[in-house]
Amino acid sequence: MPLRFWKKDKAEKGPEEAQKPEPTEEKEEAKEKPTPPVETGKLEPEVKKAEAKKPETGKVEPKKPEGKPAPPPTPQEIEAALNEAHAVFVDLGLTVPPTRPVFGKRVAGYPGGEAAFAASYRSERHRAVTRVLADWLGFRLPDAFEPDALLSEVNLRLSSFKLSIQLKDLTWLDKELNLRKAKLVMGDVERVVRFKDARDFVKSVNELIGSKKLAFLELETWGDDYAFLLVREPRWDKIAATEWVVVKAEQTAKGGECGECGAPVGKYWSDCLKCGAVFG
Incomplete structure (x- = not known):
């Protein structure tokens, strides 16, 4: 018996299942930032407070009496x-x-x-x-002195003691520093000295006449000039103790210290003997 082949009908597809919609995340709305005010170029008027005025009383304050000049x-x-x-x-x-x-x-x-x-x-x-x-x-000398002029004043006073000093071989060592060199001669004694001002020169003179118990004292002038006084056998204890006469010497440096070099100075000195610092 012949075999029969039956065609198999294709099965119809069923309706597709509806796809579920994917959940969407809610986005947070960005907060709006306040926008700065636009400048218009105009300045707001400032309100000024009226300054309070003192009420006028019509009274005049008495003036303080001024100091009367000394008679x-x-x-x-x-x-x-x-x-x-x-x-x-x-x-x-x-x-x-x-x-x-x-x-x-x-x-x-x-x-x-x-x-x-x-x-x-x-x-x-x-x-x-x-x-x-x-x-x-005494006698005075300017800051810019001449050695011959100074020596003439020195010899004028030494003549009372029958003494005299001669100046020889005066030369410059350094003009910028005002440094000079010379030879001082008194009798048979000679001494080569270096000096830059009248104080240095007189110091060398004192070294020559010291054996005669004489000394030229430097007096304070509170200026640019110099003043010297010839004294026989100086009473250094009394000169250092007095405040009536201001003598500038190592023996009278009992008023403090120099702020620049620390050397002792006198109470009323205007400058330092060691470093030359001027006091205000």
Whole structure:
């Protein structure tokens, strides 16, 4: 019996299952940032507070009384100042009592006269007394001095003791430093010295005359010039102790220390003997 082949009908596809929609994440909305205000180029008017005015009372405040100038020195005060100053000179061994009338005449030539000296004596006694002493018994030299001129002043005073110093072979060592060299001769003694100012020169002179118990003292001038005074057998203990006469020497350096080099200095000195620093 012949075989029969039956065609198999294709099965119809069923409806596709509906796909489930994928869940979507909710996005957070970005917060809006406030936008800065747009500048228009115009300035807002500033409100100024009215300053409170003090009510006028119509009263005038009394002025403070101004200090009255000191009265001029009386003749008695002038005479007392002259007597005290001269007595100090005698006590220091700088002069002798009979020179009081001569001293009075010399003070009359003080700038402004005796009254000006007495007025300065009130306020700055050490300045007034030192100045009149330098003008009376001493001599002055400018900062830019000539050795020959200085030596003439020295010999004028040494002549009273029958002494004289000669200057030889003066030469420059360094003009920028104002340094010079010379030979000082006194009798049979010769000494080669180097100096840059009058102070150095007189120091070399003192080394020559020291054996004669003489010395030139440097007096304070509070200026650019120099002043010197010849003294026999200086009474250093009294000169260092007094505040009436300002002498610049190692023996009188008892007023403190130099702020630059630390060397001892005097109370009323204007500069340092060691380093030359000027005090304000």
